[in-house]
Amino acid sequence: MRRWGALAALGLGLVSAQPAPGGVLTIRFLDVGQGDAVLITSPEGKSVLYDGGRSEARLKALLTQYQVKSLDLVVASHADSDHITGLVPAVQTFRPKYFLNNGLAGTTQIWQKLVTTAKQAGTQGLIAKGQTINLGSVKLTVLPPPPGMKDQNTSSVGLLVQYGSFRALMTGDSETPETTAWLRQYPAAALGPIDVYKSIHHGARNGDNARWLATVRPANVVIGVGPNNYGHPTAEAITLYKKVGAAIYRTDLNGTVTVTVQHGGAYTLSAAKGTGTAATRTQAPSSVTPPTPASSVVYPNCAAVRAAGKAPLLRGQPGYSSKLDRDGDGRACE
Numbered sequence: 001m002r003r004w005g006a007l008a009a010l011g012l013g014l015v016s017a018q019p020a021p022g023g024v025l026t027i028r029f030l031d032v033g034q035g036d037a038v039l040i041t042s043p044e045g046k047s048v049l050y051d052g053g054r055s056e057a058r059l060k061a062l063l064t065q066y067q068v069k070s071l072d073l074v075v076a077s078h079a080d081s082d083h084i085t086g087l088v089p090a091v092q093t094f095r096p097k098y099f100l101n102n103g104l105a106g107t108t109q110i111w112q113k114l115v116t117t118a119k120q121a122g123t124q125g126l127i128a129k130g131q132t133i134n135l136g137s138v139k140l141t142v143l144p145p146p147p148g149m150k151d152q153n154t155s156s157v158g159l160l161v162q163y164g165s166f167r168a169l170m171t172g173d174s175e176t177p178e179t180t181a182w183l184r185q186y187p188a189a190a191l192g193p194i195d196v197y198k199s200i201h202h203g204a205r206n207g208d209n210a211r212w213l214a215t216v217r218p219a220n221v222v223i224g225v226g227p228n229n230y231g232h233p234t235a236e237a238i239t240l241y242k243k244v245g246a247a248i249y250r251t252d253l254n255g256t257v258t259v260t261v262q263h264g265g266a267y268t269l270s271a272a273k274g275t276g277t278a279a280t281r282t283q284a285p286s287s288v289t290p291p292t293p294a295s296s297v298v299y300p301n302c303a304a305v306r307a308a309g310k311a312p313l314l315r316g317q318p319g320y321s322s323k324l325d326r327d328g329d330g331r332a333c334e
């Protein structure tokens with residue numbers, strides 16, 4: 001337990017933190033295809049990457065797209081390639097202070113490459129032990145693999161993200177033995193309700209289960225998934241999420257899903273493409289508002305357009321119609 005104290009004090013505290021524009025916590029479930037990668041940025045501009053997906057090039061492009069300037073910590077939920085491959089360029093580029101992992105060495109070349117890269121970058125390995133990490137004003141709690149777990153999936157490192165009343169939870173590719181052990185280990189109030197939850201194991205059949213979800217009670221579930229031969233996400237997992245009343249997002253259908261959390265904990269979700277499936281319960285504070293389709297704005301005449309302060313209306317803008325554009329030059333109510 002000594003280690004995590006040092007981690008909180010040394011690495012990721014408020015010292016030298018730069019306020020992010022708008023001062024919000026941002027969590028991006030990156031569209032990395034089949035795999036997981038979650039980018040967490042505190043209001044102070046401190047960032048953590050939890051998993052990196054299966055492609056170095058794709059993760060690199062996403063870090064550029066979202067203008068990541070620094071990474072303080074990278075986390076491998078476990079050593080499978082669909083989670084750690086993108087961590088290689090992330091470590092190479094940003095030389096984070098820490099690399100948090102489950103302590104179970106992978107047997108693959110990509111694991112070796114990641115370890116070598118971390119050494120070259122001066123990034124210090126940290127084994128998950130139940131640390132609490134202050135990412136600026138955001139609290140991260142590590143859920144370490146419980147004792148007795150035997151393989152990579154059941155040794156997934158969980159991460160609970162808290163900011164005000166907001167809570168997000170991600171647990172890699174954990175399976176029932178691990179979540180059941182966590183249920184015994186933690187009080188129910190520590191594990192749920194969760195506002196935004198990462199689907200376990202891309203919606204596999206051996207991931208989420210009814211008992212675990214009854215405690216986690218997710219309002220929104222994001223599935224990190226792309227074209228695959230495993231049948232992910234499975235109908236069984238989708239049914240479980242629907243049963244607990246969660247809205248469902250999928251990176252294969254929605255692209256990168258971004259959660260924006262205000263000071264205090266109010267949050268919104270937005271998807272690069274489309275919207276999630278509607279939640280069946282109403283208390284979730286998420287608000288996913290689709291853009292108003294142009295056809296839903298109808299002005300009876302130009303007086304109404306002027307009254308709305310929208311004149312002139314250009315072709316393609318909401319409310320434009322050829323009826324209002326008598327000379328047909330693409331500018332209505334000139």
Ligand SMILES: [Zn+2]
Nearest residue numbers: 080082173201
């Ligand atoms: Zn996976």
